[in-house]
Amino acid sequence: MSIAAISFFFVCGAVAIASALITVTQNNPIRAAFSLLAHIIALAGLFIGLQGHFLAVIQLIIYAGVVVVLFIFTIMYIGPVPKPESAGRPSFAKLFSIAGMVVVTGAVTYAALGYSPALKGLNTCPEAVAECGQFGGVEAFSAALFRGGVVPFELISILLTVAVVGAIMVARGRLIYREKPRRKKQELSIENNR
Amino acid sequence: MSPWLALSPLLVVGIGSLTVMMVDAFSNKKDDLSILSSAILIAAAAIAGSLWFGGLPPQTPEILAPYLAVDAMSQFFNITICGGAALCAMLAGGYLREHDLERGDFYSMLMLCAFGAMVLSSATDLVSVFIGLETMSLGVYCLVAFRRGSARAIEGAIKYFLLGSFAAAILLFGSALLYGATGHTDLLGIGQTIRNGNAELGLALVAMSMLVVGLAFKVSAVPFHMWTPDAYEGAITPATAFMSVVVKAAAFAVMLRVLITCFGDPLSAGAASGWPPIIAVVAVVTMIYGNIAAIYQSNIKRMLAYSSIAHAGYILIGVVAAFRVQNTAVSAVLYYLMAYTVSNVLAFGSLIVMGTRGKEAVTFDDLAGAGKRHPMAALPFIIGMLSLMGFPPTAGFFGKYYVFNAALQADSGMHWLVIIAVIASAIGAFYYLRVIVYLFMKDPETGAPQAVAMKSGYVVTALVLSAYFVLEMGITPSNYLKMALAAAAGLV
Numbered sequence: 119m120s121i122a123a124i125s126f127f128f129v130c131g132a133v134a135i136a137s138a139l140i141t142v143t144q145n146n147p148i149r150a151a152f153s154l155l156a157h158i159i160a161l162a163g164l165f166i167g168l169q170g171h172f173l174a175v176i177q178l179i180i181y182a183g184v185v186v187v188l189f190i191f192t193i194m195y196i197g198p199v200p201k202p203e204s205a206g207r208p209s210f211a212k213l214f215s216i217a218g219m220v221v222v223t224g225a226v227t228y229a230a231l232g233y234s235p236a237l238k239g240l241n242t243c244p245e246a247v248a249e250c251g252q253f254g255g256v257e258a259f260s261a262a263l264f265r266g267g268v269v270p271f272e273l274i275s276i277l278l279t280v281a282v283v284g285a286i287m288v289a290r291g292r293l294i295y296r297e298k299p300r301r302k303k304q305e306l307s308i309e310n311n312r
Numbered sequence: 313m314s315p316w317l318a319l320s321p322l323l324v325v326g327i328g329s330l331t332v333m334m335v336d337a338f339s340n341k342k343d344d345l346s347i348l349s350s351a352i353l354i355a356a357a358a359i360a361g362s363l364w365f366g367g368l369p370p371q372t373p374e375i376l377a378p379y380l381a382v383d384a385m386s387q388f389f390n391i392t393i394c395g396g397a398a399l400c401a402m403l404a405g406g407y408l409r410e411h412d413l414e415r416g417d418f419y420s421m422l423m424l425c426a427f428g429a430m431v432l433s434s435a436t437d438l439v440s441v442f443i444g445l446e447t448m449s450l451g452v453y454c455l456v457a458f459r460r461g462s463a464r465a466i467e468g469a470i471k472y473f474l475l476g477s478f479a480a481a482i483l484l485f486g487s488a489l490l491y492g493a494t495g496h497t498d499l500l501g502i503g504q505t506i507r508n509g510n511a512e513l514g515l516a517l518v519a520m521s522m523l524v525v526g527l528a529f530k531v532s533a534v535p536f537h538m539w540t541p542d543a544y545e546g547a548i549t550p551a552t553a554f555m556s557v558v559v560k561a562a563a564f565a566v567m568l569r570v571l572i573t574c575f576g577d578p579l580s581a582g583a584a585s586g587w588p589p590i591i592a593v594v595a596v597v598t599m600i601y602g603n604i605a606a607i608y609q610s611n612i613k614r615m616l617a618y619s620s621i622a623h624a625g626y627i628l629i630g631v632v633a634a635f636r637v638q639n640t641a642v643s644a645v646l647y648y649l650m651a652y653t654v655s656n657v658l659a660f661g662s663l664i665v666m667g668t669r670g671k672e673a674v675t676f677d678d679l680a681g682a683g684k685r686h687p688m689a690a691l692p693f694i695i696g697m698l699s700l701m702g703f704p705p706t707a708g709f710f711g712k713y714y715v716f717n718a719a720l721q722a723d724s725g726m727h728w729l730v731i732i733a734v735i736a737s738a739i740g741a742f743y744y745l746r747v748i749v750y751l752f753m754k755d756p757e758t759g760a761p762q763a764v765a766m767k768s769g770y771v772v773t774a775l776v777l778s779a780y781f782v783l784e785m786g787i788t789p790s791n792y793l794k795m796a797l798a799a800a801a802g803l804v
Contacts, residue, residue, distance in 0.1 A: 267379075267439075268375065269375065269376055269379040269380060269440065270379055270437075270439045270440055270443055273431055273440060273443045273444070273447070274443055276326055276424065276427060276428075276447055277428075277443055277446055277447045277450070279330075279424065280421075280424045280425075280428070280447050280450045280451050280454075281450055283333070283417065283420065283421060283424065283454075284421065284450055284451060284453070284454035286417070287415075287417045287418075287421060287454050287458070288454055288457045288460065288469075290415075290417070291415075291457070291458065291459070291460025291461075292460045292461075
């Protein structure tokens with residue numbers, strides 16, 4: 119790996135960790151959402167470092183573009199009320215989350231060390247092989263999606279149709295029910311019968 | 313064979329459901345949609361039949377190969393699912409009009425659900441298993457919530473949706489672990505990797521139990537049955553019939569495929585290791601609980617819900633037996649599913665025909681004396697109950713007979729399973745016969761609500777068709793058993 123790639127990795131990694139910490143420690147939800155955005159962009163940078171260009175773009179579009187906007191929209195909708203700083207001893211929730219953080223960090227580190235490629239002899243992709251550069255790229259991804267996996271891809275379109283039609287069906291049922299109050303009587307008589 | 317031809321039953325149902333949606337949008341006559349959708353479904357069943365008897369390709373077309381099977385078993389289930397869905401669409405044609413619930417989206421949703429069930433029953437890859445399962449389940453949740461004004465319907469739908477989502481998540485987690493353990497998502501590849509000893513066995517066993525949990529939920533086996541009575545009671549009766557028939561058939565199809573293809577090796581399919589003991593215990597608990605709980609129900613739909621739980625238990629015995637005598641047991645399960653489809657459509661159809669708007673048969677008391685007032689409407693009820701009970705010469709009798717026979721052939725250790733099943737079906741006779749007793753031997757109390765039979769050509773057609781098949785499968789079972797055997801032979 120070149121010096122530039124290594125420094126890119128470290129910059130992105132530092133930004134990702136720092137912004138993740140800010141996200142969970144901020145009291146102001148808007149600031150937390152924006153540091154989440156910074157974290158997501160840094161993660162996309164890490165994906166680029168791993169040759170996952172397509173994943174990086176998707177990460178930006180879906181998470182930065184959609185999910186964060188949705189979060190901010192929801193926060194605005196509820197009203198950004200910063201929680202007052204709690205004085206005195208730290209709450210149970212805080213202690214619990216710090217303990218959880220330590221446990222997860224320990225577990226991940228242990229797993230990463232225990233299952234490192236060098237130790238387990240897993241097949242990693244050497245950079246000299248042409249397909250390895252392709253892996254995670256747009257071309258490789260679309261070939262997998264539209265050539266090998268075209269059947270599940272098309273089946274998912276029916277799944278999405280079911281979801282949309284079902285949502286409309288359930289929502290429309292309420293409208294119809296409101297328009298016809300006389301059905302209520304019948305419902306009641308059925309309930310009485312029981 | 314071109315992939316288009318191989319996929320044609322699926323394509324007909326998929327495009328048909330979109331057609332029904334368009335016709336619903338641009339036409340004012342809603343009751344014709346019942347004929348249209350059942351005609352499309354019957355056409356799909358006929359196409360599946362002609363694909364099967366006209367000679368299936370020796371090899372699945374390359375583009376479909378890892379994801380969907382085009383074998384005899386998938387065509388068998390295409391026929392069962394489309395036939396069951398067509399009968400339910402006919403029942404809906406009468407029911408929706410009578411109860412002033414007529415909306416065209418019911419039919420298109422029914423067909424989309426049937427599409428999901430067809431995908432599920434021919435899925436040979438964990439990816440397509442999950443997509444099929446979700447397509448079917450999402451549609452069924454909406455069918456349960458169809459009567460939006462009723463609190464019971466919404467309660468049932470929410471319960472079913474939440475528990476179903478958990479079950480799907482568990483199934484998905486199991487699939488991910490199985491991929492991690494073997495490096496394959498196609499069932500055949502997973503099975504070969506496990507058999508060759510290249511899989512991480514501990515992880516594969518955990519994945520297996522998660523898959524069993526997810527699938528046991530769909531077939532409503534105890535202890536994953538909690539949603540069943542509420543969802544069955546809340547849904548409108550044609551949707552209940554659909555759930556009990558189509559969803560169950562597809563879930564058992566995928567259960568057979570996953571267990572036999574993935575976990576067919578001697579270690580995970582042994583008499584004392586792997587899935588057969590787990591499923592045997594689940595079967596025993598399911599049979600006993602379903603039958604005993606059904607006795608205490610005063611609501612007929614809830615009684616039928618517990619009866620469907622009990623039947624899941626009987627079918628699970630056949631699934632267990634498949635670890636030793638694969639062909640006999642799988643064909644018995646397939647025969648049972650077909651028999652159960654027609655018997656259950658008959659039972660729910662008779663419940664529909666026994667009610668007009670505001671005068672529905674909801675509890676046993678509503679049925680009191682109805683057989684004397686409407687003898688022709690009570691006749692299918694009797695046949696349906698006798699078949700569910702397993703009384704010769706009906707389809708239900710031979711279903712039970714073949715399943716128990718397969719269990720006896722499989723292993724001497726399975727005798728106790730059959731003994732428990734026979735005792736459980738004797739308990740079951742109590743609540744099935746109770747319906748007939750109420751129909752003919754009780755008189756309604758003065759002032760109590762009485763069920764009045766409806767008149768509907770659609771419902772009568774569905775009843776006549778299903779009663780014909782119930783009796784024919786009971787009088788000449790060999791033809792259908794041959795079909796089931798041929799279908800079972802296709803399963804590797």
